[in-house]
Amino acid sequence: MTERWGMVIDLNRCVGCQTCTAACKHHNDTAPGVQWRRVLDIERGTFPDVQRVFLVVGCQHCAEPPCVPVCPTGATKQRADGLVTMDYDTCLGCGYCAVACPYQARTIAHEKEWYYGQETVQEKHVAHDDRVGVAQKCNFCEDKLDDAKARGLTPGVDLEVTPACSASCIAQAIHFGDFNDSESNVSQLIRNNANFQMHEELGTDPQIRYVYEAAGIAGRDDEDPEGEAEGPLSGELQTLWDYRAAMNFTLGGFGSGFAVIAYLMHLLGALPETTLTYFYAAAAAIMGVGLFFVFLEIARKLRFALVILRPQSSWMTREVYAVAVFFPAVLADLIWPQGALHLVVALSAAGFLYSQGRILQAGTGIPAWRVPAMPQMLVATGLFEGVALAALAMALFPADAPFTAWVPAAGLVLAVLNAALWWRYRGAARARGIGPQARRELARIGPALHLVGHALPIGLFLVAFIADGAAPWLGLGLGIGGAAALVGGALWKFTVITRASYSQGFALPRMPQRGSGARAAPVRFEAP
Amino acid sequence: MTTRKKVPAYCYQCVAGPDLMKIEVEDGVAVRLESNYDACGTHPGGGRVCVKAYGLIQKTYNPDRVQQPMKRTNPKKGREHDPGFVPITWDEALDMVAGKLKEIRDKGILDEQGYPRLASTFGGGGTATQYLGTFPAFMSAWGAIDQGFGSGQGVKCYHSEHLYGELWHRAFIVSPDTPYCNYVINCGNNVEASGGVVGVWREADARVRGMKRVQVEPHLSVTGAVSAEWIPIKPKTDAAFLYGILHRILHERDWREVCDVPFITNDSNSPYLVGPNGYFLRDRKTKKPLIWDLGDNEAKPFDAKIKEPALTGTFEAAGIEEGPDDQVWTHKKATVRPAFQALLDHMKPFTPEWAEGECEVPAERIRSVADEYLAHACVGETIEIEGVTLPFRPVAVMLGKGVNNGWGGYQTCWARTLLAVLVGALEVPGGTLGTAVRLNRPADSRHKSVAPMRDGFMDYPFNETTKQGWQSKPHIRNAYRTLVPLAANSPWSAALGPAHLPWLFQKKLPNNWPKQTKPEMWICYRTNPAISSWDAPEVAKRVAEFPFTVAFAYTHDETNHMADVLLPEATDLESLQLMRLGTTKYTEQFWKHEGWAIRQPAGDKTVDCRDMTDIATELADRLGLLEEYNAAINRGAAGMRLTGEGFDYSLDVTKAHGLEDIWDAVAKAASHDLSDGEEVHGIDWFKEHGFMLKPYSQLEWYLYPTLKKQGLRFEMPYQERILRHGSQLAERLHEVGIEWWDKQLEEYEALPSYKPFPEIWINYAKEVGRDPAEFPFWAVTSRSMQYAWGANVGIPMINEVAQNISGHKGVIINRTAAGKLGLAEGDPVVIESVAGVTKGYAVLREGIRPDTVLMIGQFDHWVTPFAKDLNLPSLNTVSSMSLSLTDSTGSGADLARVSIRKGEGPRRAA
Structure with a gap:
């Protein structure tokens, strides 16, 4: 053996x-x-x-x-x-x-x-x-x-x-x-x-x-949280994945979500093919910037190509495979726009978005990342951000992207879904082993996230949906709602990746009992 | 092609060694280091070296090393003056030093005051000797040298224990018999940090075996961490705690039931009758102390046939008392009591409730510790060691440095030894043992040093206090022979005297004391008193006043900053020496082997340094002292006599011998002696094999059988000789008008009385015109295993790994107490005492009393490269050095009263 x-x-x-x-x-x-x-x-x-x-x-x-x-x-x-x-x-x-x-x-x-x-x-x-x-x-x-x-x-x-x-x-x-x-x-x-x-x-x-x-x-759960806030048992803030990684998750979510939503709009007949390919190009540009940032994070840049070697298990490799399909497909779709390419772009973007969720979730050393709902959260946020970008595009380029009620409707659903996912994430944080420092960071952004990232888009999307494109100024509301959703998405991703990313910390579930004295057999010991 | 080899050597950076190691050498560069696993079956610490040894590689290649001899160009000395060191050749340097020595020799080695013109200070605990090569032979050839300028001893060593320990059981260091001990009351001894490899090894084994240790100390040290219980006692009140335990045993428990009555009766002075003047009642004819025989109802000489010796009661008896200075009281019928009765009477007031008031340990806890101690003592049991049956008493008490030094030291040392005596646990398996002798002779055997005196105790070489014998004029500046009878007069005594007094007296001479001249030349080696002494800044100023200082220098440091010549000696991994291994020494080095180990050059030298042996030979040659020097080596100044039974490897005294030749002769003599001529090895054999051992009987660990063989008793509990010496010394000093030692003289009591010792430090502020209320905290220190002794404060790797242990980033403060002061983790803090100010960063912990702060190690460096940028605080900057803080043995205690406030500047980065 x-x-x-x-x-x-x-x-x-x-x-x-x-x-x-x-x-x-x-x-x-x-x-x-x-x-x-x-x-x-x-x-x-x-x-x-x-x-x-x-x-x-x-x-x-x-x-x-x-x-x-x-x-x-x-x-x-x-x-x-x-x-x-x-x-x-x-x-x-x-x-x-x-x-x-x-x-x-x-x-x-x-x-x-x-x-x-x-x-x-x-x-x-x-x-x-x-x-x-x-x-x-x-x-x-x-x-x-x-x-x-x-x-x-x-x-x-x-x-x-x-x-x-x-x-x-x-x-x-x-x-x-x-x-x-x-x-x-x-x-x-x-x-x-x-x-x-x-x-x-x-x-x-x-x-x-x-x-x-x-x-x-007993171990950490029994100790007072103030004492727990310092020392090796409570973990340290990881610094290897900094704002550059957060940029990839943020812009990657924006871009991939945008591509998926654009494709869905196109399928529903709400987006002309030319605009779709432009949206694809914009999504690729946004993702590209994010990927550039993460490239900066890599210490041995010249070895970048080796990243393809672990498709069997690494979601990072798989993310790169999605990228490898996505960008050529976007380019091809610009040159030879056709339904099959539209689909390939959308599928590779979806694959990218899902990979990102799994990447973060596999960060087992970081309790704030490894929660089961992390892929859902990142995918839901990415789609929400895609909707937000679509709303923004409709506000900015009404000629190319005419109003469709599908967008505020999807936005409403996704905003509520995101709010609910966050609510559950925060609520279950302690049970999931997320430490006090990380929980503090998460709690800190709660009000701003709910207000800007959820409530504001819900309100503005609701108005836009009800008005159903009745007035041009409603486009402005749609745009602001979209921007607010993007801010919300960026806020939580930056927070979770760079500020709540405390490492697991060490554990000491049992303390040693030193020198019992039992072997000394104190037979003569009688308390008088 | 790369050449690789592993070179054996020893590490003796701290007194807890030696430990054995191998250095991996690649192409002449020492690259890595590891334990010498060849010794794992013989070395009592499994053949391992500790973390400090691993610093030696960086130590060797430190770019901040002094690269070649240097001389001072700025005649002004002091912290604020740049010495302006400039490089010189070895020839020039040795000319300068030899020239100055010659000049001194021509004038006479003693000055007009009778003090040696040459003085020297070496690193602590005799560790320096194992790096000095044959320099001791040069010193011997020279003649009188004042080795009494301290570098921190008196507070940094187990000072009181050294003196009383040697008196009572030939124990320069006192140790539990850890492999057999089951219960230890440990008052502040940080053995897990200071006991070296063997200490850690044996204590860990004992813990796993089930030994229980109760740690009594203000701060939860590394040792406290691995103890079963922590009792956070108020600083400097350990004597009260131990007195409370003694009271519990003697007055609340039935001592006849729980103590080792035969041991008390037959192996201590408990039954000796004490007369009305406090001296033993003696037989008029033989002068022998008397014991009351209850069987015959009469007093008999202690060595007569006594049916039933009385331990308690009072009796009417005739006899004489021998007081101080030949004073004799003749009693026809005096009321006398056995020493044990005197002890019972003495301990009566010290109830656990009283002790609680002093030491802030709940009375019930004191009782439970006392009861557990008794329960574990196994009175009446025996054990077989190497076929010999011995008493088995697996209980012990350990004392830390701050506990046993200075005021209160006598009380704690006495109480500890008495606790062993009461249950018969002194010098028997499982109990309290001594490890080595430094004051008694011969130095190589505790057992051989046991010789009887007429009262039935072991003799002890007290310094004379009689009118005829007293040395009224000190022969060296710390006056140990004049002021401290217990310091004896061995080669170690100078360092064990009141070694801070020369620094104090150089500043201000006390009344009616001979004028103190400065040494014309001071040599310092592997020591840095300007940072390591108590009140170190003050010592630095005194060092600056010395006219000519020769410093063996590794890097620029705070003491050699005042030097005139810097000599870069070949350091640990660059020089050649043999060292004795084994037997019993320091706290925990109890070997079952003895022999010799080598330290040898590992890699090629990277600086222009020289081996100490070569320097010594060169100086002897230049001064025309070759014959005396070689003769000293032949006599054993390099660690081994070169002639002996059946061998003669002595050197030709007329020649200057090379390094290898000298150590080859030592190697041959050592191996010949060890093997009775069976295996004679030269230095090359040692270079290859590293060490040579032969078995050493474990029975040698225990002194009790040797006392029994000679019919001797332990001189406990009653201290008649101390009382007599104190009275005589008082007479002598008063005769010459000295009254500034009166407080110390009060300490010479037959049964030590308790004083509220913390008050001495609290009220010291008044002596210097300050209000004690200004300084509400105790500042104490604790050993850092990573730093202690190693002179490795400039080694970044050591610093890096030490940071993993709390306290290496600043001053440890109780979290709640810090909160009240508005201090958060990492805040800059200012710690102030009447002596000075030190700065650092707050380290908040729960494991420390709210009224105490702790600074690990000794830092506060201001010129040592690397170390000076650590921004660490040091107790040595705020501890006061003064006569009123000095006890009768000449030691102080490493603590101070301080204030703490938030300092300026940003928090320490995490």
Whole structure:
């Protein structure tokens, strides 16, 4: 049987000394600020009833790693022995794996840096230029494991082939071994000691298990939210996907939604073919700007083409496939307008829009993204934005895009649907594990979103629908309603992507109970 | 083609070592470092090194290193003056230093006051010695050197414990027998951060085994974090807490039932009768202390056949009392009581309720800790170690530095040792052990240092306080022989004296004290007192007053900023030395092996540095001291005598020997000695193999059998000798008109009385004309494992990983207390005491008392590259150094009363 490498970390032993952190930095030559292995210092409770725990974290080499399927190039892979590995030469540095990881295990170092600000002779020897601008993380000291195989040694037993953190640990807190071998040290440890997997509920089946002596105080839900607002358990704001990514989701939604709506209008006979192809061109331009922004986000731009390598699992690859169909189809449709091309454009746009929804949802590391309704929300918003752009176009170019009541009618339905989806998203946020900082950000935009993004379009679209094109000034209302809907869409997408995108944070569902004293058999202890 | 090798070496950056490592070298560059796994079966910490060792690579290639010898061009010295260092050659540098030394030698090595003209200060705890090469041989060849200028000891070490520990059980450092101990009351000892690899290793094993540790400290330290319970005690009141426990055991529980009565009776001075003047009642003829025999109803010499020694009660007996200065009281019939009765009477007032009032620990909690301690003590049980049956008492008390130093130190050390005595847990498996001797001789064996004195205790080399013997004129500037009888007079004593006094006295001489001259040359090595001492800014000013300072310099730093010559020595991974391994030492290094390890150059040198051995040889040669120098090496100044039973590897004293030759001789002598000539290895063998070991019996860990063999008792609980020395010292000092040591003299009590110790620090403000109410907070410090001892504050990788642990970004403040001050996480704060001001950023935590703030480590650097930009606060800038904060052993405590307010500027970035 193949091995399944994993670790057992004894919370009762770890003292937070960071010897493993340093040993890892040595063995793996990591750059300044990059720590594949680190130990957190966590405090729970309030004075004087306080617990302080040191928590070893890093890549958990999940059996179901969320980082692997999302990678658009296949740079992140899972080996037969369970190791989740990185191929630096095919990584784009898109950061998708990093936001997909619920364990904050991945780093992208965008610049080459040196500890003293200038390269020392030693740093020259241990430089890894291939790691600049790509994702990196713990690889369980892959080289040592392979070396063990070649030499017939046993990792976890023979220290020279044991991952550096485990071998170096001065408290014997980090045990490494083969979970598929029922007699291995790690298998015995988990058989004989109560243990947990971090974020077990996410279904990642992490291969690091934490041993604790006895059930202690409960995890985060029991703690006061103010204390929760700081510290490693509450997560950090991710910064890899910034406004550039948000631009893609915003403009991508605008453009793809617009293309779909335009096609539907055309089908209903409400949009002339020429205008349709113009609308398609406009949609492509809007999407193109969004894609340009996301291109800027990629660290290794020259490797962009590698993004096509993972259609079997990555929605990012699939999004690119949709793009690859959409743009040529739009161009072709401009030159040879015909029904089949109209359909191809609309279908590829719809595919793009849906892909975006799935992309965000697969960001497993970000509770505000990974909700089940995320594709529906993005699709519903994209369509709403498409309607809004159509309304805007009718207001601006009444000659080319004559008024049709279908637009305000669809707008009304979609506005209500979007409001309802948001309402449900916000309402279920806590239950979905979205942390307090993120919830605060979501709450902050609630009134503006409902007012501008939902109520205003509903009001104006309703008037336009009832008036049914009776007066030219109604076009203005339609335009304002459309613009308001776009503002609303952009507002929530920017907020969710850049401001509410707190990482999962770490979890400590069980605290160790240190030194029970039970073994000392205090038979003489009688309280007088 | 790339050449690769792994080079074995040792790490002794902190006293908790040595630990063994291997350095990976590629093409002459040391690239990585790892534990030496060859030692995982013999080294008691699994052969591992700790995080600090990993900083050594960056330390070696730090571009901020002093690249070649430098000399000062600006004659003005001080923090504000740029020294104007300019490069010189080694030849010029050594000429300068040797020239100055020659000039001093020509005048005489002692000055007109009788003080050595040459002074030196080395890094703490003897760690420097393991990097000094043969420099100690040069010092020996030179003659008298004043090694009494402190760099922080007295507050940064376990000072009171060092002195009392050696007196009571040959314990320069006191340690629980962790592998066997089941219950530890830990008053502030941060062993998980300061106990090194072995400490962490053994404590973790003990935790998993089920050892329970109750951590008693104002701040929830790393050690507190991994303890079963945390008791947030008020700073400096640990003695009250321990007295409350003692009261519980002696007065609320039935001590006859729960204590180890045979041990108390036969192995302590509890039954010794105490006369009306507080001295032992002695037999008129033999002068031996008397014990009341209830069987025969008479007093008998302690070593006579006694049927039933009395521990309690009062008796009428005849005898003499020997007071101070040959004063003798003859009693025909005096009312006397056993020392144990005196103890019972003494402890009567210290109820848990009283203790609660002092230390703010609920009385019921004190009771439960006392009861748990008794419950775990296993009185009456035995254990077999290597075929020998010994008592088994798996309970211990640990003391932190701030707890056992300074005022209150005597009380806590005494209470801790007494708690062990009461249940028979002193120097037996599971209990409280000593690890090494530094004041008693011979230095290499605790057991050999056990010698009887006439009262039935271990002898102790007190400094004389008799009229004839007292050293009225200090021989070095910290006057340890004059002021501190307990400091003894070993090579370590200078550093263990009141090592801050020279700095104080250089500024202002106290009344009727000999004029203090400045040393004409001061050498400093692996130390930075201008940042590490208590009241460090003041020390920096004194250092600036020295006329000629030679600093072995790694980077520019706050102390060598005042130097005249900078000598860049070959550092940890660049120089050659052998070090003794094993036996028992520091807190937790209890080995089952002993032997030798090597430290050797790993990569090619990148700066123009020299090995300390070469520097020492060169200086000896230039000064014409080669013969004395080589003779000192032959005598063992490099760690091993070169001649011994059946071997002679001694050096030709007339020649200057090369580095390799010297250490080759040491290697051969060491391996010959270790193996009785079976396996003689030169230095090349050590370079390849790293270390050489032979088994060492675990029985050597325990001193109790050795005392039993010699029929000796522990000198507990009654401190007659301390009382006598104190009275005599008072006489001596008063005879020469010295009254400024009177408070310290009050501490010489046979049974230490409790004082409200926090008041001493609170009221210190009044002494300097300030209102104590201005400074409502306690400021304390805590060990940072990543930084401690390592001189690695300029190493960015260490800083990076240390940031993962709370407190490395600023000053730790209780969240609620901070809220009341309007402070949020990361806010800039100003911490002020009567001594100074330090600045940093607020780190809000729940694990600290609301009346206490904590600054980790010692920072506040103002010139050390990298470190100076860390903007971290330091207790050393706000702690006061003064006579009134100095106890009778010459130590202070690392704390201060401070105020806190919001500072200027932006919040610290997350």
